[in-house]
Amino acid sequence: MTDQCAAHSRVRYHSYHTMSLHTLRLSLLLLFIPAVTSNDHVRGSVYDTVTLPCNYDISGGTTTMCWGKGLCPMFKCSDIIIETDGSKVTKRVSDRYQLLGAIAQGNVSLTISNLTEEDEGWYCCRVEMPGWFNDLKKEKYLRIQDVEECPDDLELST
Incomplete structure (x- = not known):
């Protein structure tokens, strides 16, 4: 084999190897990007009560789940608000957060009472399912609407 043929063969091998490595990296990246089943927005006002819906099919049995503040991470919930063991609440950071459904x-919908402006943002409902990367993840954005205040020059008549 001439030097020119050997060099051409090395370039073809390097190009194929680099392309295969790139394809593998892209495939792994797509595998680990969290799947989001819904991106719903919920609106509420300061002092209101809102419910962020989240339900799962229990035909395979009940399972653990959590609600966290922020987008769903790779595993579990970040900034956990409330957790269950599949039948009852096992952890809650405040009485303002409740699971009122069955x-x-x-039905693991999150009810938040006495809303504040700080409640605005993303929430993650994560239901742990058996197997790798099978968890049900629902992300909800809670928008706090401005409360209309009475103008200062409003006169009340009696």
Whole structure:
């Protein structure tokens, strides 16, 4: 084999190897990007009560789940607000956060009472499913609307 043929062969091998490595990296990246099943927006006002919906199919049995503040991370929830063992709440950071639905029937919707401006943002409902990367993840954005204040020059008549 001439030097020119050997050099051409090395370039073809390097190009194929680099392309295969790039394809592998891209495939792994896509595998680890969290799948989001819904990006719903919920609106509420200061002092209101809102419910962020989240339900799952219990035909395979009940399972653990959590609600966290922020987008869903790779595993579990970040900044956990409330957790269940599949039948009852096992952790809650405040009485303002409640699961009022039938947890054992898969209704794990989060109710937040006495809203504040700080409640605005993303919330993650994560239901742990068996197997790798099978968790049900629902992300909800809570928008706090401005409360209309009475103008200072408003006169009340009696």
